[in-house]
Amino acid sequence: MSTLARTAVSYRGAAEGDSLSPARPGSRASSGAQGDGAKSASLALEGVSLSFGGVAALRDVDLAFADGSITAVIGPNGAGKTSLINVITGVYTPDRGRVVIKGRSYSRSPTSRLASLGVARTFQNLGLFKGLSTFDNIALGLSFAARSTIVEQALGVGRARAEVARTRRKTDEALEHLHLESYRDRLVGSLPYGVQKRIELARASVAEPHFLLLDEPLAGMTMDDKVEMTAFIRSVRSRLGATIVLIEHDIGLVMSLSDRVAVFDYGRKIAEGTPAEVQADQAVIDAYLGVPHADEEA
Amino acid sequence: MSSPASLPAAARWLFPVLAIAVAVVAPPLMNSDYLYEAILLPFLALSLAGVGLNVLMGYTGQLSLGSAAFLAIGAYAAFNINLRVGLPLPVTIVAAGIIAALVGVVFGLPSLRLRGYYLAVSTLAAQFFVQWALTRFPWFSNDSNSGVIDAPTLSVAGIHFVTPLGRYYFTLTIVALLTALSARLVTVKTGRDLMAVRDHETAAKIIGVPVLKAKLVAFAYSSFVIGVAGVLWAFAYLRTVEPDGFNLDRSFQILFITIIGGLSTIRGAFFGAAIIVALPLLLARASSGLAGGALDSGSLDMIQRIVIGVLIIGFLIAEPDGLAALIQRAPNGLAGRVRPRSSPATR
Numbered sequence: 001m002s003t004l005a006r007t008a009v010s011y012r013g014a015a016e017g018d019s020l021s022p023a024r025p026g027s028r029a030s031s032g033a034q035g036d037g038a039k040s041a042s043l044a045l046e047g048v049s050l051s052f053g054g055v056a057a058l059r060d061v062d063l064a065f066a067d068g069s070i071t072a073v074i075g076p077n078g079a080g081k082t083s084l085i086n087v088i089t090g091v092y093t094p095d096r097g098r099v100v101i102k103g104r105s106y107s108r109s110p111t112s113r114l115a116s117l118g119v120a121r122t123f124q125n126l127g128l129f130k131g132l133s134t135f136d137n138i139a140l141g142l143s144f145a146a147r148s149t150i151v152e153q154a155l156g157v158g159r160a161r162a163e164v165a166r167t168r169r170k171t172d173e174a175l176e177h178l179h180l181e182s183y184r185d186r187l188v189g190s191l192p193y194g195v196q197k198r199i200e201l202a203r204a205s206v207a208e209p210h211f212l213l214l215d216e217p218l219a220g221m222t223m224d225d226k227v228e229m230t231a232f233i234r235s236v237r238s239r240l241g242a243t244i245v246l247i248e249h250d251i252g253l254v255m256s257l258s259d260r261v262a263v264f265d266y267g268r269k270i271a272e273g274t275p276a277e278v279q280a281d282q283a284v285i286d287a288y289l290g291v292p293h294a295d296e297e298a
Numbered sequence: 299m300s301s302p303a304s305l306p307a308a309a310r311w312l313f314p315v316l317a318i319a320v321a322v323v324a325p326p327l328m329n330s331d332y333l334y335e336a337i338l339l340p341f342l343a344l345s346l347a348g349v350g351l352n353v354l355m356g357y358t359g360q361l362s363l364g365s366a367a368f369l370a371i372g373a374y375a376a377f378n379i380n381l382r383v384g385l386p387l388p389v390t391i392v393a394a395g396i397i398a399a400l401v402g403v404v405f406g407l408p409s410l411r412l413r414g415y416y417l418a419v420s421t422l423a424a425q426f427f428v429q430w431a432l433t434r435f436p437w438f439s440n441d442s443n444s445g446v447i448d449a450p451t452l453s454v455a456g457i458h459f460v461t462p463l464g465r466y467y468f469t470l471t472i473v474a475l476l477t478a479l480s481a482r483l484v485t486v487k488t489g490r491d492l493m494a495v496r497d498h499e500t501a502a503k504i505i506g507v508p509v510l511k512a513k514l515v516a517f518a519y520s521s522f523v524i525g526v527a528g529v530l531w532a533f534a535y536l537r538t539v540e541p542d543g544f545n546l547d548r549s550f551q552i553l554f555i556t557i558i559g560g561l562s563t564i565r566g567a568f569f570g571a572a573i574i575v576a577l578p579l580l581l582a583r584a585s586s587g588l589a590g591g592a593l594d595s596g597s598l599d600m601i602q603r604i605v606i607g608v609l610i611i612g613f614l615i616a617e618p619d620g621l622a623a624l625i626q627r628a629p630n631g632l633a634g635r636v637r638p639r640s641s642p643a644t645r
Binding site: 203 | 479482483486487488490491493494496497498500501502503504505506507508509510515562
């Protein structure tokens with residue numbers, strides 16, 4: 001098993017081998033899409049380990065996300081998938097390792113500056129503002145970019161004027177892209193789950209991020225909703241050209257959607273590659289069928 | 299911007315305009331000083347304090363038990379500015395509000411690390427510290443006995459507001475202005491940030507809402523409004539105040555106004571204040587009418603506490619959105635319309 005895991009890690013060699021070079025501060029990875037052979041990755045994890053008490057959530061994870069790709073992170077419950085996103089967004093500080101965002105490497109991801117760095121995420125159990133309307137929820141995705149003072153806002157003059165117009169335009173566009181116009185002024189707390197998931201995707205994408213981290217965007221949805229959501233995720237990618245990291249339980253659903261798949265089990269990345277490669281990987285099959293872990297310590 | 303309120307835009311304007319019109323026209327018709335001195339002046343000052351606390355508690359989700367401290371800061375700051383600097387009254391009031399806001403920011407700093415009950419306990423520090431400081435240092439009350447201060451006459455540009463009616467109009471103007479400003483604040487971008495912090499602080503931080511700034515703005519603005527309410531309380535309503543009048547009971551009074559009236563509604567503070575001000579008077583009337591004065595003031599006070607306690611528990615259980623929500627729904631119910639927030643499509 002460990003041999004297989006190592007084999008899986010070596011997939012990185014060709015596709016994302018240059019991902020470590022932008023780690024040096026100052027040297028910025030180019031964000032434009034390049035040829036197939038040399039895709040750069042301006043979002044990466046390097047040797048990240050994280051544990052809670054004695055329980056290891058992530059073990060020495062190296063993972064680079066090629067620019068403009070959709071990478072699915074899959075694995076059983078407790079495999080460390082959500083921890084991965086929480087490390088990238090600074091909710092958790094890793095015990096070891098670094099997070100690389102646009103050529104800068106962080107021992108703790110700068111949570112409050114993520115939005116201006118172009119990183120946006122959704123939450124597994126929804127992180128919406130329940131007391132606010134759909135419009136306001138999505139508009140809050142643009143809050144970080146505002147520069148107007150509170151006085152300008154109260155009087156509706158100066159920078160605030162332009163910002164209000166921009167917020168309204170962008171938010172209405174996002175509402176339209178995700179077919180949410182009819183919910184515009186409704187409180188989100190009362191809307192169906194599938195719609196709330198879509199609102200969260202709209203909020204995360206409204207500021208046109210470079211990196212979009214989606215934590216189980218399909219969980220708990222009906223099949224119809226899932227198909228629709230998959231189409232929305234595709235359209236967000238083609239519209240924004242964003243690098244998308246997608247956490248999902250269900251292998252089947254993400255295979256058609258993803259360019260790359262990384263498989264996690266017990267906090268370890270056990271395989272990575274194209275969907276076809278991963279599907280044929282023995283370690284992956286074992287993890288999903290629940291074969292005992294020979295290399296599990298203790 | 300887009301408010302989740304279910305009223306159409308015209309109706310949303312109708313209510314405040316109508317309320318102000320009634321407030322301007324109706325009281326002089328009654329021609330009773332008692333009305334101003336015992337009901338309307340405390341009602342307006344407490345309503346404004348309720349609006350201020352609601353920005354912090356209802357809109358930003360930061361529980362505070364120290365509101366009375368900021369009433370006191372406003373009152374004593376205005377007294378000292380008037381005494382030692384001698385600025386025009388409107389400037390004095392704004393300056394007193396700003397001083398309250400600065401102190402509010404200092405006592406708001408723990409909110410950057412603490413949440414919920416822990417924060418509430420830390421705001422008690424403001425309550426006890428301010429009351430202690432005003433009593434301990436005679437400078438604040440110009441060396442008067444036990445910190446009692448007498449308010450100067452209210453006058454703006456040579457016009458004196460001495461009569462109860464004059465003081466009432468003066469108070470009404472300031473309360474109307476600050477209420478309008480508060481209603482505006484919660485609809486602009488910063489107001490949206492406040493509500494995001496209230497509803498989901500972690501998500502707010504990650505999507506780039508300036509959480510720390512939002513919290514401090516909420517503390518500053520809320521303290522400013524409560525500070526101005528304190529000036530009105532001291533200068534227009536009581537005209538002689540002592541630090542003891544701004545005790546924890548007063549803080550709870552403002553808290554109850556906010557809860558009974560309805561969190562996250564500006565108008566709720568007025569409904570809540572109406573109940574809190576009217577209840578003791580109604581009880582006293584009822585007792586002299588029904589029991590023929592058999593109840594002494596101590597028992598009345600006790601009954602009043604019980605009734606308010608029951609009201610609070612009742613509202614927290616049955617209508618957490620307070621009187622404002624009840625009142626807003628009432629006409630809809632009468633017209634047989636469906637309650638907007640739970641229309642069939644949303645279930």
